[in-house]
Every structure is written in C-alpha cells, then in structure tokens.
Amino acid sequence: MAAHEPWHTRADLKPSYGHSFWWFMFGNGGGIAAVFLPVVILVAGVLGPLGVMNWMEDSRHFAWTLGNPLVKLFLFVLCLLTFVHAAHRLRYMLFDLGLRGSVVVLEWACYGGAVVGTVVAAVLLFTTP
Amino acid sequence: MSDVAEESVHRPVRTYRRPLGNDWWLRRRSYFLYMVRESTVIFMVAWLVWFLYQVAALKFGRYEAPTTDDYAFIAFSVVCLFFTLWHAVTFLNLSGLILRVPIGDRFLPAVAVKGAAFGGLLFVTVVGGAIMIYLGYVKL
Numbered sequence: 585m586a587a588h589e590p591w592h593t594r595a596d597l598k599p600s601y602g603h604s605f606w607w608f609m610f611g612n613g614g615g616i617a618a619v620f621l622p623v624v625i626l627v628a629g630v631l632g633p634l635g636v637m638n639w640m641e642d643s644r645h646f647a648w649t650l651g652n653p654l655v656k657l658f659l660f661v662l663c664l665l666t667f668v669h670a671a672h673r674l675r676y677m678l679f680d681l682g683l684r685g686s687v688v689v690l691e692w693a694c695y696g697g698a699v700v701g702t703v704v705a706a707v708l709l710f711t712t713p
Numbered sequence: 714m715s716d717v718a719e720e721s722v723h724r725p726v727r728t729y730r731r732p733l734g735n736d737w738w739l740r741r742r743s744y745f746l747y748m749v750r751e752s753t754v755i756f757m758v759a760w761l762v763w764f765l766y767q768v769a770a771l772k773f774g775r776y777e778a779p780t781t782d783d784y785a786f787i788a789f790s791v792v793c794l795f796f797t798l799w800h801a802v803t804f805l806n807l808s809g810l811i812l813r814v815p816i817g818d819r820f821l822p823a824v825a826v827k828g829a830a831f832g833g834l835l836f837v838t839v840v841g842g843a844i845m846i847y848l849g850y851v852k853l
Contacts, residue, residue: 611811617757618801619830623838625760625797627845629790633779637849640767643776644853650768663761670754677751682735701758708765712772 606672606695613669620662647713656709663705671698750803756796763789805830 591597632638639649649655675694683690738744770776779786808830809823 614800614804615808615830617797618804619834619837620841621757621760622794622797622801622834623841623845624764625790625794626838627842628764629760630787630794631846633781633783633787633790635781636846639845639848640778641849642778643771643774645849645851646767646771646776646778648851648853649848650771663765666754666757666761670758673751673754677748680738680748680751701762705761705765708768708772712768 606668609665609668610672613665613667613672616662617666617669620658621666624662650709650712660706660709663709664702667698667701667705668695671695750799753796753800753803756793757800760790760793760797801834805834 627636627638628640632640638645640646650659671694675690678690678694679687738748767776781787806827809825809827812826812830814821814826
C-alpha cells in the first residue's frame with residue numbers, strides 16, 4: 585500500500601456498515617428532533633398546563649388525536665429517531681467523561697436502551713386508545 | 714536497505730500519549746459548551762419518556778392533563794424545551810456545512826441550506842403549533 589494512496593482506492597479498507605447505519609440514524613434523528621420536538625414540548629408541556637387548549641387537553645381529545653394512524657406514525661418516528669440519536673450521543677459523551685473501560689458494554693447499554701425505548705413506544709402508541 | 718535502516722522502518726514508533734483526565738471538559742469554555750450540547754439529549758429523552766408515560770396513563774384510563782398548579786411539571790417542560798432548542802440551534806447550524814445540495818456543477822451555498830433548515834423549524838413550529846392547539850377546540 586502506498587503511503588499516500590487515497591482512501592477510496594485502498595483495498596485494505598472496507599466499509600463499516602454497522603457504523604454507517606448508526607451515523608445515518610444519528611444524523612436524521614438529530615434533524616427530525618431539532619425541527620419537530622420543540623413545538624411538541626412547547627404546546628403540550630408549557631402552553632397546555634398554562635391554560636392553552638390543545639390536543640392533550642383531556643382524555644377524549646388525546647385519545648381522538650392518537651386514534652389517527654398518521655399521528656401514531658409521526659410520534660413513533662419522532663421517538664425512534666430521537667432515542668437512537670440520543671443513544672449515539674450518550675455513547676460518545678460517556679466515553680469522553682471517562683467511561684473507557686468497555687466500549688462494548690457502553691454500546692450495548694446505549695443502543696440497547698434506544699431499542700427498548702422504541703419497542704415500548706411502538707407498543708404504547710399502536711395499542712392506544 | 715541496511716539492517717539499521719530496515720529496523721528503523723519496521724520498529725513501531727513510540728509516542729507519548731498525554732493522559733486525559735475526566736475533567737478535561739471543565740478546562741475551557743468551548744469544551745464545556747461542547748459537553749452541554751452533547752447532554753441536551755438527556756432532556757429530550759426525559760420529556761419523551763414523560764410523554765409515553767402519559768400515553769400509558771391514557772391506555773389504562775388514568776390520564777389527567779397537567780394543570781396550572783403543576784409547577785414542577787411546567788418547570789420540567791421549560792427546562793426540557795430550553796435544551797431542546799439548544800440542540801436545535803447547534804444542530805441546524807451545522808446543516809450548511811454537512812448537507813451538500815448539488816446544483817449542476819456547483820453546490821447550494823451553505824447559508825441557503827442553513828436558512829432553509831431554520832425556516833423549516835420556524836414553519837413547523839408555527840403550523841404544527843396551530844394544528845395542535847386547534848385539535849383542542851374540536852368538539853367531540
């Protein structure tokens with residue numbers, strides 16, 4: 585191998601599909617969460633309790649809105665991508681904070697947590713109301 | 714190649730690796746802000762966990778909407794909103810650098826990509842917020 589051979593022509597380098605998958609999910613999750621999550625928290629978490637009527641006003645409105653398949657799908661995708669994005673960031677943040685003992689355990693804990701959270705979100709969203 | 718030269722080529726280079734303490738991120742303001750940015754996801758996930766708890770409460774017939782008296786929950790949501798917006802601003806600020814949109818043999822200027830990203834955030838906030846508030850007024 586030549587010392588300065590371009591990376592994309594080197595035969596000894598192979599694509600890491602696992603790494604690229606998590607980076608793909610991380611990037612998209614960050615974008616989706618950045619655009620869609622603030623307004624959900626603003627309306628349901630701040631304005632609602634302060635007296636502004638909204639989709640979580642009472643159980644009837646909440647259930648009626650959640651009954652729409654598109655709403656379920658939107659909330660599921662929001663949870664899925666946010667959880668995966670968070671797992672990827674937490675994995676590197678905890679490593680930076682000194683948890684460098686076992687990267688494998690760290691990855692299983694973070695990505696496993698994202699998978700568990702996503703499954704819980706799917707079960708709750710698609711079986712409610 | 715002489716034996717000495719060959720040995721110097723194949724011998725692994727010994728480099729000094731400065732040990733990195735666990736408090737490195739407190740040494741500079743930029744390091745600290747980097748870690749704050751990374752930790753924003755904790756608040757985003759925390760709020761979504763609360764939301765899923767509310768969905769579970771609805772599923773089992775115990776849902777009660779938070780009221781004006783729930784100071785702790787309002788404070789929790791305000792903090793989560795603050796860090797979610799912090800994530801949004803820092804993440805979308807990078808969009809012009811990361812997203813390369815080809816136009817012929819050129820790329821869309823980074824400032825236009827960033828403008829579109831923040832425009833999307835503004836649009837979704839205004840339109841999405843209006844829809845979510847409107848749904849509260851639907852007569853059932």
